Amino acid sequence: MSLAALRSLHALIGDALDDIERIYQDASLDVPATTPTTPYTVLTSPCTPYRRRPPPSDEDEDDDHNPRFPTSQVPKTPSRGRDGGPGVSVDLRMLDFPALDSPYYPTESHSPEADAAESLASHPDVMAATNRIVAACGQISATVHRPFLTLCDAAMGYHLPACLRFLEASHTVEILRTAGPNGMHVRELSRHLDVDEGKLSHILRLLATHHITREVRPNVFANNRISAIIDSGRSPEELRRSSQNKYENTNGIAAFINLCTDELFKSSAYLVDCYLPSFSTKKGDEHPMHAPFNVAFDTSIPYFEWLEQPGNEARLRRFGPAMTGTAAWEVPGAIVSAFPWLDLPAGALVVDVGGGIGSTSMLLAHTFPHLKFVIQDRPQVAEHGVNAWRERCPEMLESGRAAFLGHDFFLPQPPLLMPGSAKPMTPSIYLMRVITHDWPDEFVTKILLNLRVSAGPETKLLLADHILPLACYDEDLDEDMSEDPLPGAIRSLAPEGSPLLANLGKANANAYWMDLTMRATFNAQERTLREMAALTLTAGWKIVDVVHAEGSLFGHMTAVPVEIPSASMALLGPPHSAAGAPTTDQGGARTRSGSVTSGSGTIRMDSTFGTLSSLPTEEAIRKPTRKDRRPLIPWWRGRKDSQTSKNAKVITPERASDVAKDQKGRPRLAIVTNSPAPEANPRVSFRSPTFRTSSMVHIPAPPDSDRTAVSSPETTPDSCKVEHNAILQSALLPAPEGPMLLPALEPAPPVKLRSQPSRTGLRKKASQVFEFSKASVASLRSAALGVTSPSSPVPPVPPIPPLAPSSPRPSATTHGAELTRETTRHPHSEEGGGLASSALKSLKKMRSRSQLGLSPVSVETRAVRPVRLDEARQEPEAD
Ligand SMILES: C[S@@+](CC[C@H](N)C(=O)[O-])C[C@H]1O[C@@H](n2cnc3c(N)ncnc32)[C@H](O)[C@@H]1O
Structure with a gap:
C-alpha cells in the first residue's frame, strides 16, 4: 500500500513537471499561456486513485510544442510583428526553470531570459504545479525517511x-x-x-x-x-x-528573515512554558494578548510596546521593512479578481478599514475608475498615506475620489460625506486586508460590530487573509452542507485520488508558520474558514463567498449583513454601574496591545502595526491581475526608482512625536460626557485617569442636549480633526434611543490633578477594559451559529467599558516615510480605460459566485452628524 502511495506521489510529481515545462516552453515561443485553471478542485470523494495523465499523443507532439524539449536547444521562432503578423525570425533560447545554484540578486540586472524565467516561476499554473511537487516530496521523504531522523530534523x-x-x-x-x-x-x-x-x-x-x-x-x-x-x-x-x-529601501526580505530568526524564533521556544498550566508562571497571563513572547522576554508588556523600549531601537527600525518583505504572501493583484467590482454602481464607496497607506486601495482605484475610496487607519499612518498619494496620484485626492481618515477601528464608524454628495454615503464595501489575523477573537468581534452597525443592507464586507485548511479531508463539511452551506469551503486541496495531505502539507506550511507566529507573539492567529465564518457571525456578518488565488492560501471572503446576535449588542452598549450610572474612569483609546493611551504620550505604537510601507509599483498598477503573464518584474526585486527621491519626506521619530503635541508640549485630546455642562472650570471638573491636559475648552451644547464636550481642539492635529469633530458633534446631539455608542466620562468634584499614571497602571487598566470571558465569546459564537439549545441560554457578556475618543499618539516613524515621487497617472487616462477593460476581461473569466439574498437587518442607528471628507483637507479651525 505504501509503495503504491509512493508511486502515486511520484506520478504526481511527473505530471506537475510536465505542466511547468509546458508553460516555460509556451513562454519561450511567445505564445499566450493557457488560461490558469480555476482555483482548488473540490473533491467529491477521496477514493478514486490518482493516475498519471496519459502521455501526449503524437498529434500533440509537433516540433514546436514538444514538452520534453532539450533545454540546450536553440530553436528559430517567429517573433510577431506589431500587428500580430509573422515578424522576423530571431534566435531565442528556450527558457528553463531557474537553477538552484544560480543566484538571482534582487538588486542586480539580469538577462531578459533570466528575468523571464524568474517571473514565470510566479505564474499561477507554475505555482500550482510547484506546490504539488513540494507537497509530494515532503510526503515522500516523511514516508521513506527513518522516523527517528524525521523527528531529529524537527527537534534540532x-x-x-x-x-x-x-x-x-x-x-x-x-x-x-x-x-x-x-x-x-x-x-x-x-x-x-x-x-x-x-x-x-x-x-x-x-x-x-x-x-x-x-x-x-x-x-x-x-x-x-x-x-x-x-x-x-x-x-x-x-x-x-x-x-x-x-534594510532601508530594500525589498525587505533580509529584514523579515532577521525578525523571524530573532525574537519570533526565541518566543516560539517558550510555547510550552506559556501554555501548559504546569509550566506556566502565570505572570501577566490575564492580559488578552499575553503570549509566549512575554515568557521568553520576561516582560508583561505586549510585543509592540516592548519594541519601543530603549535598547530595541534596531528591532523597531527593522519591523517596517520586514513587513514590506512579506508582500510575497499574496499573489499580486489577486484582490482585483476577488470581488465583482464592476458590478458596483458608479460612485460606490469602498472603505479600506485599517488600510495602511492605501496600497490595496490604490491598485483598486486605478483599475476601477467608477469607485470612490476612503482609507482609514490610525492618524499617523493616514498622514503617511496622504503624503504617499500626493506624490503618486494627487488627482485622486483632489477630485475627491479618494480620501484618508484617521480613525480607530475600535470606535464607531463616522458617517461619511464625500465631496459633492449632499447626504452621508453608505459604504458599498468595507475592505479589511490582513487585519483580523492581528487580533484575538474578541477584538475582531468588536471591530466588525462597529462596521456592522453603520452598514446598509447592501453593504458588503470583504476580508482578505490567509484561510487555513485542515490537515485532513474535511468530512464535517458534508454535515454543514446539508443545512446552510459554507461557501468556498474546501474539503481538500489535493488532486483527486492523490494520497497528498489535504492541505498540501509542506507546500502550504508558511500559512501555518504564520499562524503560530501570531500566536506566539500576540496571542492572535490565522483562522480556518469555519472559524472565520463563526467569528464574523458574532458581529452580524455572514460569509457568502470565498475566492482563492491559485496556489495560495490567501483568500478573499465576502460577507453580507445579517442580524446581530442580541448578546453581541451588549458589546456596543453603554457601560453602567450597578446603580445605573455611567462608569467613571475608562477613558483612553485602545491600541493594538489592548493598552489605553493618553494624549500625553504613554504608549507609542507608531509604525509598528505591520503597515506595509510601499505602494504598489507602476507595473502592478498597469498589470494588476496575476493572470497576466507579461509582468516580468518579479516581486522580490526592489524598485530602484522608488528607492530614492529628492522629495522624499522623512519623518524622524523626533518630528513625529512633535506633531502629536502642541507647541507648548501639551497633548491634543478631547473628552466628552453625557452629563450636563459643568458649572466649574472644566479643567478641573473632569477627572480621567488617562487624560491630563491643561488646555481644556468647554464646547457649549445645543439647548435641547443634555450633554457636553470638553476638548482641546486648538491643539488637535489635522489628521485627527475629522474624527475629533465627529466625536464632539455626536456627543452634543440629543441622546438617541437605545445603545449609546459614545464614550462617557463622569464629571467629578474638583480635584487636584494627579501625576501621570504609570505604564503599569495603564496596562492594568487595559486588561480590565478588555476582560472578556472566553466562555462568553464561545457562547456568543454558538448563539450566532444558532446551535445553542433553548435550555442553555447564552450567558450574559460583560459589557465593554466605554472608549474615549482616540487620542493622537506620538509617532516615531521609521518606515513608510520614505515615500517617493512617481509618475503621476490620471484615473481617466487612456491607460486607465485600458486597465478597466483588461480587468473586465479577467473578471469575465471569474468563476460564478453564489448570490445570496440579504437577511433582514435589525440594527439601531445613531443620530450622528456626518463627517465631510473634504473637511479633512482643510486647515483646523480653532473652536
Ligand atoms: C497588517 S496592517 C494591514 C494594512 C493594510 N490593510 C494592508 O493590507 O497593507 C494592519 C493595519 O492596521 C492598522 N491599525 C492597527 N490598529 C488600528 C486601529 N485601532 N485603528 C485603525 N487602524 C489600526 C495599522 O496601522 C495597520 O495599518
Whole structure:
C-alpha cells in the first residue's frame, strides 16, 4: 500500500513537471499561456486513485510544442510583428526553470531570459504545479525517511534559524556576492568577519545541506538562488562601516528573515512554558494578548510596546521593512479578481478599514475608475498615506475620489460625506486586508460590530487573509452542507485520488508558520474558514463567498449583513454601574496591545502595526491581475526608482512625536460626557485617569442636549480633526434611543490633578477594559451559529467599558516615510480605460459566485452628524 502511495506521489510529481515545462516552453515561443485553471478542485470523494495523465499523443507532439524539449536547444521562432503578423525570425533560447545554484540578486540586472524565467516561476499554473511537487516530496521523504531522523530534523531544526540569522546578520551574503560563482574560502571569509573559520565552515555547511548556500569545493562557499534573495544590495564595506540602514529601501526580505530568526524564533521556544498550566508562571497571563513572547522576554508588556523600549531601537527600525518583505504572501493583484467590482454602481464607496497607506486601495482605484475610496487607519499612518498619494496620484485626492481618515477601528464608524454628495454615503464595501489575523477573537468581534452597525443592507464586507485548511479531508463539511452551506469551503486541496495531505502539507506550511507566529507573539492567529465564518457571525456578518488565488492560501471572503446576535449588542452598549450610572474612569483609546493611551504620550505604537510601507509599483498598477503573464518584474526585486527621491519626506521619530503635541508640549485630546455642562472650570471638573491636559475648552451644547464636550481642539492635529469633530458633534446631539455608542466620562468634584499614571497602571487598566470571558465569546459564537439549545441560554457578556475618543499618539516613524515621487497617472487616462477593460476581461473569466439574498437587518442607528471628507483637507479651525 505504501509503495503504491509512493508511486502515486511520484506520478504526481511527473505530471506537475510536465505542466511547468509546458508553460516555460509556451513562454519561450511567445505564445499566450493557457488560461490558469480555476482555483482548488473540490473533491467529491477521496477514493478514486490518482493516475498519471496519459502521455501526449503524437498529434500533440509537433516540433514546436514538444514538452520534453532539450533545454540546450536553440530553436528559430517567429517573433510577431506589431500587428500580430509573422515578424522576423530571431534566435531565442528556450527558457528553463531557474537553477538552484544560480543566484538571482534582487538588486542586480539580469538577462531578459533570466528575468523571464524568474517571473514565470510566479505564474499561477507554475505555482500550482510547484506546490504539488513540494507537497509530494515532503510526503515522500516523511514516508521513506527513518522516523527517528524525521523527528531529529524537527527537534534540532532550531539550528537552522540560528545559522540563517548568522548568515544574514554577519552580511555573509553580501560578502559572498563579491566572490561570484566560484565562491570564497572560509579562510578569507574569516578575515572579513573576524570569526573562527572552523565555526564558519560548519555553519555554512549546515545551510548548504539545506540548500540555502552552496559548498562549491571543500570549505569554499557561494550564494545560490535561495541565499541571494537575502542580499541587501549594499557593499560589504558599507555594511562594515554601519549596518544601521541595511534594510532601508530594500525589498525587505533580509529584514523579515532577521525578525523571524530573532525574537519570533526565541518566543516560539517558550510555547510550552506559556501554555501548559504546569509550566506556566502565570505572570501577566490575564492580559488578552499575553503570549509566549512575554515568557521568553520576561516582560508583561505586549510585543509592540516592548519594541519601543530603549535598547530595541534596531528591532523597531527593522519591523517596517520586514513587513514590506512579506508582500510575497499574496499573489499580486489577486484582490482585483476577488470581488465583482464592476458590478458596483458608479460612485460606490469602498472603505479600506485599517488600510495602511492605501496600497490595496490604490491598485483598486486605478483599475476601477467608477469607485470612490476612503482609507482609514490610525492618524499617523493616514498622514503617511496622504503624503504617499500626493506624490503618486494627487488627482485622486483632489477630485475627491479618494480620501484618508484617521480613525480607530475600535470606535464607531463616522458617517461619511464625500465631496459633492449632499447626504452621508453608505459604504458599498468595507475592505479589511490582513487585519483580523492581528487580533484575538474578541477584538475582531468588536471591530466588525462597529462596521456592522453603520452598514446598509447592501453593504458588503470583504476580508482578505490567509484561510487555513485542515490537515485532513474535511468530512464535517458534508454535515454543514446539508443545512446552510459554507461557501468556498474546501474539503481538500489535493488532486483527486492523490494520497497528498489535504492541505498540501509542506507546500502550504508558511500559512501555518504564520499562524503560530501570531500566536506566539500576540496571542492572535490565522483562522480556518469555519472559524472565520463563526467569528464574523458574532458581529452580524455572514460569509457568502470565498475566492482563492491559485496556489495560495490567501483568500478573499465576502460577507453580507445579517442580524446581530442580541448578546453581541451588549458589546456596543453603554457601560453602567450597578446603580445605573455611567462608569467613571475608562477613558483612553485602545491600541493594538489592548493598552489605553493618553494624549500625553504613554504608549507609542507608531509604525509598528505591520503597515506595509510601499505602494504598489507602476507595473502592478498597469498589470494588476496575476493572470497576466507579461509582468516580468518579479516581486522580490526592489524598485530602484522608488528607492530614492529628492522629495522624499522623512519623518524622524523626533518630528513625529512633535506633531502629536502642541507647541507648548501639551497633548491634543478631547473628552466628552453625557452629563450636563459643568458649572466649574472644566479643567478641573473632569477627572480621567488617562487624560491630563491643561488646555481644556468647554464646547457649549445645543439647548435641547443634555450633554457636553470638553476638548482641546486648538491643539488637535489635522489628521485627527475629522474624527475629533465627529466625536464632539455626536456627543452634543440629543441622546438617541437605545445603545449609546459614545464614550462617557463622569464629571467629578474638583480635584487636584494627579501625576501621570504609570505604564503599569495603564496596562492594568487595559486588561480590565478588555476582560472578556472566553466562555462568553464561545457562547456568543454558538448563539450566532444558532446551535445553542433553548435550555442553555447564552450567558450574559460583560459589557465593554466605554472608549474615549482616540487620542493622537506620538509617532516615531521609521518606515513608510520614505515615500517617493512617481509618475503621476490620471484615473481617466487612456491607460486607465485600458486597465478597466483588461480587468473586465479577467473578471469575465471569474468563476460564478453564489448570490445570496440579504437577511433582514435589525440594527439601531445613531443620530450622528456626518463627517465631510473634504473637511479633512482643510486647515483646523480653532473652536
Ligand atoms: C497588517 S496592517 C494591514 C494594512 C493594510 N490593510 C494592508 O493590507 O497593507 C494592519 C493595519 O492596521 C492598522 N491599525 C492597527 N490598529 C488600528 C486601529 N485601532 N485603528 C485603525 N487602524 C489600526 C495599522 O496601522 C495597520 O495599518
